[in-house]
Amino acid sequence: xxxxxxxxxxxxxxxxxxxxxxxxxxxxxxxxxxxxxxxxxxxxxxxxxxxxxxxxxxxxxxxxxxxxxxxxxxxxxxxxxxxxxxxxxxxxxxxxxxxxxxxxxxxxxxxxxxxxxxxxxxxxxxxxxxxxxxxxxxxxxxxxxxxxxxxxxxxxxxxxxxxxxxxxxxxxxxxxxxxxxxxxxxxxxxxxxxxxxxxxxxxxxxxxxxxxxxxxxxxxxxxxxxxxxxxxxxxxxxxxxxxxxxxxxxxxxxxxxxxxxxxxxxxxxxxxxxxxxxxxxxxxxxxxxxxxxxxxxxxxxxxxxxxxxxxxxxxxxxxxxxxxxxxxxxxxxxxxxxxxxxxxxxxxxxxxxxxxxxxxxx
Amino acid sequence: xxxxxxxxxxxxxxxxxxxxxxxxxxxxxxxxxxxxxxxxxxxxxxxxxxxxxxxxxxxxxxxxxxxxxxxxxxxxxxxxxxxxxxxxxxxxxxxxxxxxxxxxxxxxxxxxxxxxxxxxxxxxxxxxxxxxxxxxxxxxxxxxxxxxxxxxxxxxxxxxxxxxxxxxxxxxxxxxxxxxxxxxxxxxxxxxxxxxxxxxxxxxxxxxxxxxxxxxxxxxxxxxxxxxxxxxxxxxxxxxxxxxxxxxxxxxxxxxxxxxxxxxxxxxxxxxxxxxx
Numbered sequence: 210x211x212x213x214x215x216x217x218x219x220x221x222x223x224x225x226x227x228x229x230x231x232x233x234x235x236x237x238x239x240x241x242x243x244x245x246x247x248x249x250x251x252x253x254x255x256x257x258x259x260x261x262x263x264x265x266x267x268x269x270x271x272x273x274x275x276x277x278x279x280x281x282x283x284x285x286x287x288x289x290x291x292x293x294x295x296x297x298x299x300x301x302x303x304x305x306x307x308x309x310x311x312x313x314x315x316x317x318x319x320x321x322x323x324x325x326x327x328x329x330x331x332x333x334x335x336x337x338x339x340x341x342x343x344x345x346x347x348x349x350x351x352x353x354x355x356x357x358x359x360x361x362x363x364x365x366x367x368x369x370x371x372x373x374x375x376x377x378x379x380x381x382x383x384x385x386x387x388x389x390x391x392x393x394x395x396x397x398x399x400x401x402x403x404x405x406x407x408x409x410x411x412x413x414x415x416x417x418x419x420x421x422x423x424x425x426x427x428x429x430x431x432x433x434x435x436x437x438x439x440x441x442x443x444x445x446x447x448x449x450x451x452x453x454x455x456x457x458x459x460x461x462x463x464x465x466x467x468x469x470x471x472x473x474x475x476x477x478x479x480x481x482x483x484x485x486x487x488x489x490x491x492x493x494x495x496x497x498x499x500x501x502x503x504x505x506x507x508x509x510x511x512x513x514x515x516x517x518x519x520x521x522x523x524x525x526x527x528x529x530x531x532x533x534x535x536x537x538x539x540x541x542x543x544x545x546x547x548x549x550x551x552x553x554x555x556x557x558x559x560x561x562x563x564x565x566x567x568x569x570x571x
Numbered sequence: 572x573x574x575x576x577x578x579x580x581x582x583x584x585x586x587x588x589x590x591x592x593x594x595x596x597x598x599x600x601x602x603x604x605x606x607x608x609x610x611x612x613x614x615x616x617x618x619x620x621x622x623x624x625x626x627x628x629x630x631x632x633x634x635x636x637x638x639x640x641x642x643x644x645x646x647x648x649x650x651x652x653x654x655x656x657x658x659x660x661x662x663x664x665x666x667x668x669x670x671x672x673x674x675x676x677x678x679x680x681x682x683x684x685x686x687x688x689x690x691x692x693x694x695x696x697x698x699x700x701x702x703x704x705x706x707x708x709x710x711x712x713x714x715x716x717x718x719x720x721x722x723x724x725x726x727x728x729x730x731x732x733x734x735x736x737x738x739x740x741x742x743x744x745x746x747x748x749x750x751x752x753x754x755x756x757x758x759x760x761x762x763x764x765x766x767x768x769x770x771x772x773x774x775x776x777x778x779x780x781x782x783x784x785x786x787x788x789x790x791x792x793x794x795x796x797x798x799x800x801x802x803x804x805x806x807x808x809x810x811x812x813x814x815x816x817x818x819x820x821x822x823x824x825x826x827x828x829x830x831x832x833x834x835x836x837x838x839x840x841x842x843x844x845x846x847x848x
Contacts, residue, residue: 217643217644217645217647217648217649218648218652220645221645221648221649221652285613288609289609289610289611291609292608292609292610293575293581295581393606393608393609394606395606396604396605396606396607396779396780397779398604399706399707400707525704525705525706525707529706534609534614535614535777537613537614538613538614538615538616538618538777539614539615539694539777540615541613541615542613542614542615542616542694543615545615545616545638545646545675546638546639546644546646547639547676547755548639548820548821548835549639549640549676549677549739549756549757549818549820549835550676550738550739550740550755550757552757552818552819552820552821552835553738553739553757553758553759553803554738554739555821556738556803556805557736557738557803560734561732561734561736564732564733
């Protein structure tokens with residue numbers, strides 16, 4: 210009568226086998242290739258790289274395949290791999306002003322040096338299911354696209370144009386001697402430095418940050434944002450090895466950057482000027498970069514003398530709960546056995562009920 | 572396992588964790604922040620315990636892993652296999668044979684001995700968390716030894732329910748100084764923490780904290796003179812080995828209210844059944 214939880218080992222092996230089978234699906238359907246995922250599910254790859262915190266399209270595609278398309282699981286796979294890699298250098302800050310641009314829009318100036326470049330955006334599509342895109346017809350749409358114009362000229366950033374007039378707060382990059390915080394090496398501490406906060410937000414769950422950013426627009430910590438500039442394109446990563454004494458390019462990345470420009474009436478210490486919120490993500494990740502910038506600005510309250518009153522302005526609340534690998538793990542650990550604690554609770558509740566006269570004494 | 576270091580973590584990371592452990596041992600009950608790594612198992616599955624174990628395990632260790640007191644629950648099996656694969660050390664189910672025991676939610680019934688290390692998996696390390704959600708605040712409260720809020724909570728339980736209504740993760744005071752969460756062990760196990768001859772290490776991976784109770788350190792469960800700390804008792808004895816001293820799991824055997832009570836510590840139960848009566 211007593212069925213013990215024996216045979217855990219065999220059960221686990223069988224579960225792995227079933228998972229592999231489910232992953233493959235119907236074997237009469239062709240197996241998906243990593244190149245297909247990389248090319249045709251590129252935005253999923255971008256999200257997994259951003260929140261997985263590693264720029265490697267092939268590994269991200271592999272993670273998505275292994276995770277059966279569950280992007281949070283894919284992010285977790287990539288993170289668990291990333292943690293085994295040595296950190297051999299800290300790069301120079303990337304220079305997004307020198308970006309080779311594919312898309313660049315500003316919502317605050319009608320025209321500006323470098324112009325507005327729409328690029329590959331969903332923005333003005335009508336969200337009508339395109340039945341012509343069904344199996345095997347994808348090439349038709351691709352054929353009709355005109356080759357994109359790519360500018361190799363540096364296009365000045367909108368925030369820098371405002372900066373020249375002193376209308377927006379100046380941001381000085383800390384010198385090379387200042388070490389960059391890295392929350393994958395050091396635990397989060399409060400108050401968090403801005404670099405640690407931005408790292409946390411870049412790795413943070415897009416859905417969570419989207420809701421938080423949205424809440425600031427609806428009055429929960431309103432910060433009067435304008436999309437100063439969003440740019441998407443390729444930047445070079447440079448490393449300056451000590452033994453060389455100058456920087457060399459080691460890689461190029463595609464990134465999306467968002468600079469929010471926020472109204473600020475000034476304080477006793479600062480004159481009225483615009484303030485900034487910053488967002489950066491790997492690949493094409495415009496929504497992520499935008500909400501990151503909104504939440505970054507919301508979390509600058511302490512520094513700007515704003516009283517934190519809303520969730521998005523609460524540093525501990527946001528930074529402790531933004532990581533979907535942590536959140537997903539802890540929520541799902543409720544599936545693990547808790548019978549010992551539950552037994553203790555049963556004893557307690559039975560005792561409490563007996564004392565109230567509503568149950569037998571255990 | 573090829574391609575990975577002994578016990579999975581690289582030596583630099585192990586050193587960082589060992590430094591945190593040494594600090595934790597030097598300040599019993601104090602939560603030491605550490606650079607917790609992302610592990611190949613999910614947060615909440617014991618990533619903190621696994622990192623602590625990986626940092627202290629050596630080739631001569633004999634490892635035992637339990638979850639809910641049992642060696643054969645799926646997560647215990649999975650973690651034991653992880654270390655068997657990545658270290659090749661001997662594993663055991665016997666508490667008395669183990670040099671290193673990783674546990675979730677229980678302390679073995681078999682008394683621990685000198686030289687043994689017990690590693691606890693901790694979900695939420697902060698004992699004051701349900702009373703104060705902010706880490707910046709709770710750290711201050713520990714620094715100032717400001718624990719009145721916890722005593723008020725226990726007192727409120729007594730006025731409402733006539734007893735402290737906490738049955739697991741029952742707060743303790745370590746070495747007369749820090750209030751500590753013993754990880755969600757049932758309060759039944761709390762007395763085993765006091766002056767334990769074994770080294771007790773607590774790892775919280777997601778929350779990035781390590782704390783410790785060194786051997787023979789005083790660990791007192793919080794209580795009041797007129798409401799002393801008590802532990803759970805059962806009317807029943809274990810249905811398999813007849814033990815009246817061990818923590819019992821309740822198993823529902825039919826849909827007519829039938830219950831069987833058995834030891835949660837599977838090794839303890841097996842040893843007792845092997846012994847001639």
